[in-house]
Amino acid sequence: MKNALDSAALETAVENVHRAGIPGLFAEVRDGDQVWSGAAGVADAATGRPVTAHMRHRVGSITKTFTAAAVLQQVESGRIGLDAPVGRYLPKLVPGERGDAITVRMLLNHTSGLAEYLPYAYPSLKAFPALADTGPQSLDDFRLRRFDPTELIGMGVTAPAVGAPGDAPGLYSNTNYLLLVQLLEQATGTTAEQYITRNVIERAGLGNTGFPAGPYVDGPHSRLYEAWFGMIDPPRDYSVYDMSWVGPSASLISTVSDLNRFYGMLLAGEIVSRSSLAQMQRTVPVVSQEGRTIDYGLGLHPMEGPGQGVFWGHGGTVWGGGALAMTRADGKRRMAVAVNMQRWNRLDPSGKPLPHPIDAALAALYSVAMYG
Structure with a gap:
């Protein structure tokens, strides 16, 4: 039988991303019982310490799944109640008519109409998420700042609405998932971190996945280099950062192996029931933080290749780091990739990111990893 994983092609694709400008990246690809893992580049640009495929990494909004x-x-x-109004559970956080109109499902699929709080939490990000005409100084100002989640939610709820509840396309907003964290805590009587750890992470047997106790990443990990659209040159290390700016909705630390295991088990109906999984896979159009319209379910989004079936997963970014994990609907083919630099594109005069060789190299890696 022909080997379903082309190791040479995967190694070349990973190396090409590094050559295109990413300091370091690592990945794992699975096809049935076959597993390939690889890495290219450095975890520390100053010392030349290499990245390895088993490093722990901040995975950002992959936490949303x-x-x-x-x-x-x-x-x-x-x-x-999936279609119950959020005001039933959190009347102080989403009061009045909006609390009656926004459902739990709308929070999960970003059709609540609630604005993103980040421009208000990080004052210099005045054009976030486009980020045009902004400076990186706020990243240093807030590196060790401890944010109160209800304060962040208040910023998003009191900001001008970005749409009517339930309207499509929705707009991707971290405010939605901070509210879901509060909802989880009210329903379970424990912190979201404790509940997710016991009932999702431990249920999936993820030995290298967890929420950070402070601003540091425990265990072997890479430094995270933020380029801020060429405004930070050379890119600066932001691997030490208080993740309360996104809270437990985007602060997980994991490995590419754990991510592949998690999505495989989720799509097998081993984390939630099959009927719940079907709800997670009901998509609506949502405008992403990059300004693209994507199909989005409940903490999941699909990617489809020619004749290769639908893959489900999520991407995530933090200051300096990024990850993408996608698993085919049948659970057999799985890919997880982590990179240690973000916002490598420079901006044109209108604030639109310009193409960069890294974009094409990553697209090629994803194609080889998912479709062979």
């Missing part, structure tokens, strides 16, 4: 799965578990138990 974990949060969504936890909420769906509570829907299964009857403690949360």
Whole structure:
């Protein structure tokens, strides 16, 4: 039988991303029982310490799939209604008519109409998420700042609405998932970190996945280099950062191996029920933080290649780091990739990111990893 994983092609594709300008990256690809893992480049640009495929990494909004799965578990138990108004549970955080009109499902699929809080939490990000005409100074100003999640939610809820509840396309907003964290805590009587750890992370047997206890990443990891559209040159290390700016909706630390295991088990119906998984895979159009319209479910989004079936997963970015994990609907083919630099594109005069060789190299890696 022909080997389903082309190791040479994968190694070349990973190396090409490094050559295109990413300091270091690592990946794992699975096809049935076959597993390939590889890495290229450095974890520390100053010392030349190499990256390895088993490093721990901040995975950003990939955490949203974990949060969504936890909420769906509570829907299964009857403690949360998927189409119930959020005002029933959190009347102080989303008061009045909006609390009556926005449902839990709308938070999960970003059709609530609630604005992104980040421009208000990081004052110099005045054009976030386009980020045009902004400076990187706020990253240093807030590196060790401890944010109160209800304060962040208040910024998003009181900001001008970006749409009417339920309207499509929705707009991707971290405000939605901070509210889901509060909803989880109210329904379970424990912190979201504790609930997700016990009922999602431990249920999936993820030995290298967890929420950070402070601003540091425990265990072997890479430094994270933020380029801020060429405004930070050379890119600066932001691997030490207080992640309360996104809270437990985007602060997980994991490995590419754990991510592949998690999405495989989720799509096999081993984290939530099959009926809950079907709800997670019901998509609506949502405008991403990059300004692209994507199909988005409940903490999941699809990618489809020619004749290769649909893949489900999520991407995530933090200051200096990024990751993408996608698993085919049948669970057999899985890909997880982590990179240690972000915002490498420079901006044109209108604030639009210009193409960069890294973009094409990453697209080629994803294509080889998912479709062979």
